[in-house]
Each structure stands twice: as structure tokens, then as C-alpha cells.
Amino acid sequence: MSRALSTEKTDGRQIPALDGLRGLAILLVMLFHQTLIKPGNAISLTDDVFSRIVEFGWSGVDLFFVLSGFLITGILFDAKGRAHYFRNFYARRTLRIFPLYYAVLVLSLVILPNLPAGLVPADKVASFGRIEGDEIWYWLYLSNFSIAKAGMWRHGILDISWSLAIEEQFYLIWPTVVYFLGRVALMRVCVGLILLAPVIRATLLWLGADPLAVYCVTPARMDLLAAGGFLALLARDPVGLEARLPWARAGVAAGIASLAGILVWRGELDAMDPVVQVVGYSLIALLYASLLVLTVQSRPGTALHGFFTSRGMRMFGRYSYALYLFHLPLRAVIRDSVYHRTDFLVLFGSQIPGQLIFYVAATALALVFALASWYLFESHLLRLKRFFPSGKPLA
Numbered sequence: 001m002s003r004a005l006s007t008e009k010t011d012g013r014q015i016p017a018l019d020g021l022r023g024l025a026i027l028l029v030m031l032f033h034q035t036l037i038k039p040g041n042a043i044s045l046t047d048d049v050f051s052r053i054v055e056f057g058w059s060g061v062d063l064f065f066v067l068s069g070f071l072i073t074g075i076l077f078d079a080k081g082r083a084h085y086f087r088n089f090y091a092r093r094t095l096r097i098f099p100l101y102y103a104v105l106v107l108s109l110v111i112l113p114n115l116p117a118g119l120v121p122a123d124k125v126a127s128f129g130r131i132e133g134d135e136i137w138y139w140l141y142l143s144n145f146s147i148a149k150a151g152m153w154r155h156g157i158l159d160i161s162w163s164l165a166i167e168e169q170f171y172l173i174w175p176t177v178v179y180f181l182g183r184v185a186l187m188r189v190c191v192g193l194i195l196l197a198p199v200i201r202a203t204l205l206w207l208g209a210d211p212l213a214v215y216c217v218t219p220a221r222m223d224l225l226a227a228g229g230f231l232a233l234l235a236r237d238p239v240g241l242e243a244r245l246p247w248a249r250a251g252v253a254a255g256i257a258s259l260a261g262i263l264v265w266r267g268e269l270d271a272m273d274p275v276v277q278v279v280g281y282s283l284i285a286l287l288y289a290s291l292l293v294l295t296v297q298s299r300p301g302t303a304l305h306g307f308f309t310s311r312g313m314r315m316f317g318r319y320s321y322a323l324y325l326f327h328l329p330l331r332a333v334i335r336d337s338v339y340h341r342t343d344f345l346v347l348f349g350s351q352i353p354g355q356l357i358f359y360v361a362a363t364a365l366a367l368v369f370a371l372a373s374w375y376l377f378e379s380h381l382l383r384l385k386r387f388f389p390s391g392k393p394l395a
Helices: 017-034 045-079 085-114 122-131 135-139 143-150 161-180 183-206 211-216 218-234 242-266 274-296 303-308 311-318 320-337 352-387
Strands: none
Touching: 017 045, 017 274, 017 303, 017 311, 017 320, 017 352, 045 085, 045 161, 045 183, 045 218, 045 242, 045 274, 045 352, 085 135, 085 161, 085 320, 085 352, 122 135, 135 143, 143 161, 143 211, 161 183, 161 218, 183 211, 183 218, 183 274, 211 218, 211 274, 218 274, 242 274, 274 303, 303 311, 311 320, 320 352
């Protein structure tokens, strides 16, 4: 997921709508994880159709990847030629990423498993122990490879770290690539990665790899980060992104139509479906990259600009990192102790009203914890970023 600051410069100006786009990404992820009505347990046709549509919320992580590629590539490219290029970048990313992530790691791997018996349900303690022996992968931001090797999700709190590991691996390599290559050469690298990623996914599936490994390993997901990076570099040519608006509109339309076709054909947009993995991931990259262009170029007074610059969407974007780390265990608390799917309110033969109540309760609780994390912890550390200035804006 994207963790660049909400007010980072891309082409020399602030783009508040990107906060809202980040807000959409976290809301999609939370929608996916908080939906307890599944195709296998729906009690009506309406519920079944609803569950198959909202299941696409897993792609919110893909939107985070596109945003990260766009923002980070822009920051790095604008910082070229400036003193302390590498030091400033890694210091800023460390201040933003490490403290909260490692706080969650300590809670999950050190504190919770060693609490007195009875404070944490036995089945939860057992699930925490499933990564025993592989903890080092999580401490080193390599959990995506640990999950891929095991072929299963392993920890109710830390499973979410697979995408953070991909982004951290991207941060480790991409600054050097940007530093040594010019804009045109970088754009060619991005195009190469966009074309190579589906080939890697198809090859892994042909070789018999577990679909979860295809979903989690970094080389198979680089097209999303590269798509964002390509747009950041495209924004820095004399024409910019405005001239590409017709292409972006066509990209959104083509992405939606193609994914809808896969939904009808396959019955659902399952992230582990081989068709979705080989073709669908690339279509999602097209969809979200095109949406990013439309968002960046949206003008005040338009519906798109109003939606993504609204206070609510920007709020979710601003606190998206903590929401991403916290929402799974908090969802589990409500599901297991307060309001399970079997307790959902049923109206007109549908559990959707009960599901909507669950969304509100789980999201509100996650937002409370995210706000507390921001004001009591994260914001104080982020003030240190002033000692490590970011890239200069373009003239």
C-alpha cells in the first residue's frame, strides 16, 4: 500500500485529490475484508450477487501499488542532482513506515503469544504460532515470500504485511534505478516491467506454482508499481498528462468492461483465479492507472474532483496506513465477540442490512484506533522529516 505523504509533490504542485484516491484504496481493502457474506454462505440471490461484486475490493491493494509507483517515482526523479539523494529518501521512508509496522510486529510476535492463558482465545494463539520459525521473514520485510513458500495465509494480524513487503522491496531497488537512468530510459524500463509481469504470472502457473505465490511474489506484481512510475515520468514531459485524458477515459472504460466480462464468464473476480491472475491483474493496472490520470487532471467543479477532494475521502486517505494495519484484528474482535454473520439483521430475505451495520461498526472502530495512532504516535515522528527534504518541484 502507498505510504507516501498525502501532500507530496508530483509535477510541482499539490494534488489533494490523490488523498481521496488513497482513501478509495483503503475503503476497497476494508470492504473486502469486512464482508462476511460470501458466495458460499449467501442466503439469497441478492446476497450472492452482492458478495461477488464487493469481492473485487481485494484490488484496493493494487490501487495502492499504482499510487506508490506514481508518487515515489516522482519524488525520486525530482530529487536527482540534489544533495543526499539516497539518505533523504530512505530516512523519510523509514520515519513513515518502520515505527508503526514494527510496533504491530512486537504486539503480534512478542506480546500477544506470551500473555497469560485465557486473555487471548486458544484458537487465536494457535493461529499466531503458525509462523513459528519464520519470524525473521516478517522482521526483514520478506513476509510475502514466506507466505508464498507456505502456500497459505499464516497470521490473522500479519497476513496483511505481504503488500508492505513488496513495497519495501521496491523502495530498496528503485531509487538506484532512477538515479542512474534518464527519463526516457526509465519509461522503457517501466514498459518492460508492465509487459513482463503477466508473462511471469503465466509461467509460474504453468510450472505449477500455488496461486497464492503468484499473488504475493514481487516480480509477478511489478506491473502495478511500474504503471504508476510510467505515469509519473509521463507527467514530466513538456505535454504532461492533460493531453492523455482521452486515453485515460478509454482506459477506464476498457478496464471496467473487460473486468465485467471476466466476472460474467468466471462467476466472480477471485484474486486466485488463473484467468484473473494472468489477464485480470493487467486490466486492473490499466483501470487504476487511467483513473489516476483522470484524478490528477480533474478540475474543481467536476464530480470526480469533488468526490476525491471531499473531507471524508481525504480523511480515509490520510489515515490509510494505520487503517491498513489495524482493520483486520479489529474486524475479528467485532465478528467473534459482538456481531457475527449469523446474528446479521435480515430484511426481505437478505442479510445485506446486517452486513451494512457490520461495515459501519468495524470501520468506525478502525478509524478510532487510526486517529489515536496518528495523533499520539505517527505525527510526532513525521515531524523529523523536515531534516530530510524531499525532491524539488519542477520549474
